[in-house]
Amino acid sequence: MEVTGKNGELVKVLVVTRKQALQSYKINYGSKKEGLIFTEALLRQEQGNQFSFEIADKLGRLEVKAYPSADVVFKSISSDINCKQVDKDGLLGSFVFNPAVVNKPAVNFTSIVDHNLTAAKLFKDSVLTAFSKSKQFKPLQPGPLYTTTFHSLPNQQLYESTYSCKPSAGIVDWEVTVNYAGDLMTMYQDNKLIYDQFNYNGICKFRLNYLVKNTARPILIQVLPVEK
Incomplete structure (x- = not known):
């Protein structure tokens, strides 16, 4: 008007x-x-x-x-x-x-089974032993058991994911969404921790180029259950 x-x-x-x-x-x-x-x-x-x-x-x-x-x-x-x-x-x-051209990303997601349960339990026990020496240690809330280097843990679920993202006009990054059920999730590349998240809604979103510059190498995803 x-x-x-x-x-x-x-x-x-x-x-x-x-x-x-x-x-x-x-x-x-x-x-x-x-x-x-x-x-x-x-x-x-x-x-x-x-x-x-x-x-x-x-x-x-x-x-x-x-x-x-x-x-x-x-x-x-x-x-x-x-x-x-x-x-x-x-x-x-x-x-x-x-x-003019959009190259859609390709995602490969595979479940991995780790049969070395003895080594996983020994590593968990060693972390708990180290935690118990701290004044802040609580048996029911010991804290995260994973470290900056990948180690298997009891009752874990492991997945390997790879991404193929060819350059496209106007696209500067790709956002990846991971839906999971568990207490927390960690991501490793070349056995080194690159990302972790405590579960608050079962959804984890991250930008691929921000997290890993080289998308050709696989990412190992470790999901850990809620402790009793």
């Missing part, structure tokens, strides 16, 4: 939904002009009239709405990503970004 004040100044009022409001960004463009961007992505204004978007989407697809539609227009983007205006209703201009 448009409202004209007593001094003759014209004020334009744009009413949006609550969802749009929570996904809105105010931008500066042109010569001291202001506009609005609506998107699920994280928007950053770079130098000048350049913007970057970050979104978690398996296909790298991104939708953006812009106000005012007459002025805010995305004209160019990386040669590896297609930009197409799909709608222009007078108020909001809608744009869709699509990578």
Whole structure:
């Protein structure tokens, strides 16, 4: 709607939904002009009239709405990503970004059985013996039994996972989601601890490139049960 004040100044009022409001960004463009961007992505204004978007989407697809539609227009983007205006209703201009090529990641997940139960029990006993010498030791809450170097533990579940992630246009990292049941989960690469999590909702999410730079080497996942 448009409202004209007593001094003759014209004020334009744009009413949006609550969802749009929570996904809105105010931008500066042109010569001291202001506009609005609506998107699920994280928007950053770079130098000048350049913007970057970050979104978690398996296909790298991104939708953006812009106000005012007459002025805010995305004209160019990386040669590896297609930009197409799909709608222009007078108020909001809608744009869709699509990578030219998306290489979907491949995940291999295998269960491993460790039959050396004697060694696992001996290691657990040695950790508990060391814990018992501490003044803070509590028999019912001894603390985590794993160490920064992988060792088998009784009643564990072991899994080996490998990831193949070819570079794709616009995609800078892959997020991995692990669903598990247990007290805690640890991850090892080359027998060294790279990640651990105490279970609070049975879901663990991590970024692959952040955690392991070389995705070719397998990750060993150890899930431990709740102690009595």
